[in-house]
Amino acid sequence: MFNSLALLSGKGGSGKSTLAVLIAEKLACNGKKVLLVDCDFGTHGMTYFFEEKLVDKDKYLSLIDIFGGEYKSKEILNVSENIDFMPSSVHFPVSLPIEGNNKCKFEEFLNWLKTLKYDIVIFDLQAGYSEIANIITSFSDKNLMVLEFDAVSASALRVLYSQLQKQLKKENTFQVYNKVSQVEHSLVLQMPKEILFRNLKPILFSWGIRQAAMLNIVFDMGNGENVKLREPKQGLFTKIKNRIFFKNEETVTDFSGGINELVGSLFP
Ligand SMILES: Nc1ncnc2c1ncn2[C@@H]1O[C@H](COP(=O)(O)OP(=O)(O)OP(=O)(O)O)[C@@H](O)[C@H]1O
Numbered sequence: 001m002f003n004s005l006a007l008l009s010g011k012g013g014s015g016k017s018t019l020a021v022l023i024a025e026k027l028a029c030n031g032k033k034v035l036l037v038d039c040d041f042g043t044h045g046m047t048y049f050f051e052e053k054l055v056d057k058d059k060y061l062s063l064i065d066i067f068g069g070e071y072k073s074k075e076i077l078n079v080s081e082n083i084d085f086m087p088s089s090v091h092f093p094v095s096l097p098i099e100g101n102n103k104c105k106f107e108e109f110l111n112w113l114k115t116l117k118y119d120i121v122i123f124d125l126q127a128g129y130s131e132i133a134n135i136i137t138s139f140s141d142k143n144l145m146v147l148e149f150d151a152v153s154a155s156a157l158r159v160l161y162s163q164l165q166k167q168l169k170k171e172n173t174f175q176v177y178n179k180v181s182q183v184e185h186s187l188v189l190q191m192p193k194e195i196l197f198r199n200l201k202p203i204l205f206s207w208g209i210r211q212a213a214m215l216n217i218v219f220d221m222g223n224g225e226n227v228k229l230r231e232p233k234q235g236l237f238t239k240i241k242n243r244i245f246f247k248n249e250e251t252v253t254d255f256s257g258g259i260n261e262l263v264g265s266l267f268p
C-alpha cells in the first residue's frame with residue numbers, strides 16, 4: 001500500500017517536475033521507495049530529465065501503456081537508489097485513447113501497483129486541466145498546487161480549481177509558491193495562510209536548479225530538420241543530480257531547507 005501525491009498547476013513552468021524530483025530524492029534518502037510517474041503528454045519534463053536512463057525505451061513501462069492493454073510484463077525503470085520512474089510515453093506525440101474507460105483502466109493499474117513495493121507514488125501532471133489530471137486527482141491521496149508568485153499563476157489556479165473542484169478538497173490539497181525571490185519572500189509571508197488551499201512554506205529561487213536545467217540547444221526554428229544540438233557534456237539527469245544533490249554545496253545549503261520542510265509538511 002502506498003501514499004500518492006499529485007503535483008498540479010494552472011500555469012506551465014511553475015516547477016512541478018523539478019519539485020517532484022526533489023521531493024522524490026528527499027524521500028528516497030529517508031529510505032522510502034518512490035515511484036515517479038510523468039503524467040505530462042505535452043512537455044513531459046521528467047522524461048527529458050531521465051532520458052539518459054531510457055536507453056532501451058520499449059522495455060520499460062510508460063503511462064500510456066496503462067490505457068493500451070497488457071502492461072504487467074513490462075519492466076519499471078529504476079533511475080536511482082529507491083527511485084523508479086515511469087515516463088508518460090517514450091514515443092511522442094501521444095494522447096490518451098478516446099474510446100474505452102480510461103478511469104477504470106487507471107484504477108486497475110493502481111490496484112496492481114499496490115501489490116508492488118512502493119511507499120510513495122508521485123504523479124507529475126501537465127499544467128492546466130487535462131483528462132489525466134481529472135483521473136489522477138480522483139484517486140490521489142494528496143495534491144500539491146505549484147505556483148509562481150504572480151497574478152497569472154493565481155488566476156490560472158482558480159480556473160483549474162473550478163474544473164477539478166469535486167476532487168480538490170481543502171483537507172488534502174496544498175499550495176506552494178516556487179522560484180520565490182528574496183523580495184517576493186517577504187510578500188509571501190504577508191499573505192493569508194490559506195487562499196484556495198493551505199500555503200506551505202515557499203521554495204526559493206535557486207540558480208543551481210536553473211543552471212542544471214540549461215542545455216546548449218540551438219534551434220533553427222525555420223527548418224525542423226536542421227536542428228543543431230550542441231551536445232551537453234553530460235545528460236540532464238546527471239547534471240541536475242550533480243548540481244543539486246551532491247557537488248554544489250552552496251545550492252544544497254541554500255536549497256535543501258525548503259525541500260525538507262515541504263516533504264515534512266506533505267508526509268509528516
Ligand atoms: N526553485 C527553483 N529555482 C530556480 N529555478 C527553478 C526552480 N524550480 C524550477 N525551476 C526552473 O523552472 C523551469 C520550469 O521548471 P519545471 O519544468 O519543473 O516546471 P513545470 O511546472 O514542470 O513545467 P511544465 O508546466 O512545462 O510541466 C525549469 O527551467 C526549472 O529548472
Ligand SMILES: [Mg+2]
Nearest residue numbers: 016017043045
Ligand atoms: Mg513539468
